[in-house]
Amino acid sequence: MFKAVYNWIDERLDVAPLWRDVADHEVPEHVNPAHHFSAFVYCFGGLTFFITVIQILSGMFLTMYFVPDINNAYASVDYLQHKVAFGGIVRGMHHWGASLVIVMMFLHTLRVFFTGSYKAPREMNWVVGMLIFFVMLGLGFTGYLLPWDNKAYYATKVGMQIAESVPYIGVYLKELMQGGTIVGAQTLTRFFAIHVFFLPGALLALLAGHFFMIRKQGISGPL
Amino acid sequence: MAHGHKSDEKIVYVGDSRIRKRTNKNSVPPDYTAFPGKSEVFIPNFLLKEWLVGCVVLVGFLVLTIAEAPPLGYPADPTNTAFIPMPDWYFLFLYQYLKYPYASGDYVVLGAVLVPGIAFGALLLAPFLDTGKERRFYRRPVASALMILSLFSLVYLTKVSWDHYQHELEITGTVPEHIEREEKAREAAEKGESYSAVKKEETVALVDADDPAMEIAKANCIACHAADLNGNSKMKVPSLHGIGDVLSKEELVNTVTNGNGNMPSFKDKLTAEEIDQITSWLAKQKKAQ
Known part of the structure; x- marks a missing residue:
């Protein structure tokens, strides 16, 4: 049955090369921890992606309860964490995952740096990787405000002060991010939109580029 | 399944400009025969092992989330003047750096734009700055030294910032709100009461609102x-x-x-x-x- 359906689709769209490219590519010995334990450093990239998937899934469930509005944001997070079944676990996964993804990404970056894997012909992949890093930091910054407790509010205020200190454009930058002259209702909805739509969209596009390039170029050879 | 010379497929596109007929399609990805040792295919051999690593990480991660509830303080109050601001831990190094006199005040442009701009810009463009063919880090002393120096400063600044925060908590006698909140919730639970930090305003309706x-x-x-x-x-x-x-x-x-x-x-x-x-x-x- 499954095979018949697959053949029906494959006859029309010739999908075999797409997945065979992923399935059949060889994993060389020097990145396989089964052969050399020290090769575990090559796992960090995959683990970063794994945690990112956890972040996307847990975030999708959080938006079912979260209300991006200054009167209800805190109450909805409070309700989600203390009243909803497994809500504390889902929020915990998103909260701790946010830190873990930074750690994993940091380790992955260091591995690529110290093995010199960013060198020709893989320069573009490094640049895209760094852009992913910045997007992740942006996700961390915008997500920090959303529970709308004092810690979130004052950390964002400090961030805005730093943005304001940029010469010439600082004031406009601050007002653009805040959506007004104070950290308030507009800031919360704006950060929510950036955290949930803008940055994840950019992240997925960059990740697609990152993976396309690694498949096209293959992993860098042994040192 | 792929289009070969002797295609026995039922559906053949004829004169259809949307589908290009691929001639001699070679979809075999580059192999690693040039590398020494035992390479293996991604699916299923390597993916199974990767899945095992993923499971171990997931279990560890879930144990952490169950052991430590995500922190939640009190609702944001813009009139609260005593609150000690605290960014997330991975921004602490920047937060601490901007507190130094040569990175703030008159020099804030240097601190907030120039130095982070150069550091992150250099990181972004590393492949175009470090263009040599050598990949081993001990043969690239400048690049490696700069990175190790940055790592030391990151760790140092983060630690100083965290210690400063702990010190501030101590001298002001402040308990971080998420801890205080958790304590109160626990005490309430022991007494069998329910606890909520959300203020419920008791509204009393006006009596005889249409009175003259x-x-x-x-x-x-x-x-x-x-x-x-x-x-x-x-x-x-x-x-x-x-x-x-x-x-x-x-x-x-x-x-x-x-x-x-x-x-x-x-x-x-x-x-x-x-x-x-x-x-x-x-x-x-x-x-x-």
């Missing part, structure tokens, strides 16, 4: 006691909803006539009859039983 006295209230009281007569807690102006539970008719007459604290005297603005009318109405403002 409401006109007097509209003309005289709403400037301070707000249009809905709910007062203004920040200015310490009490709500008039349920005021009859707090003050008796005589006390109300006295307050309106002579004033009290911030409350001005209405002796000259209202007639004795009007004062009697409004205080009788206010005295009726009691919580519904």
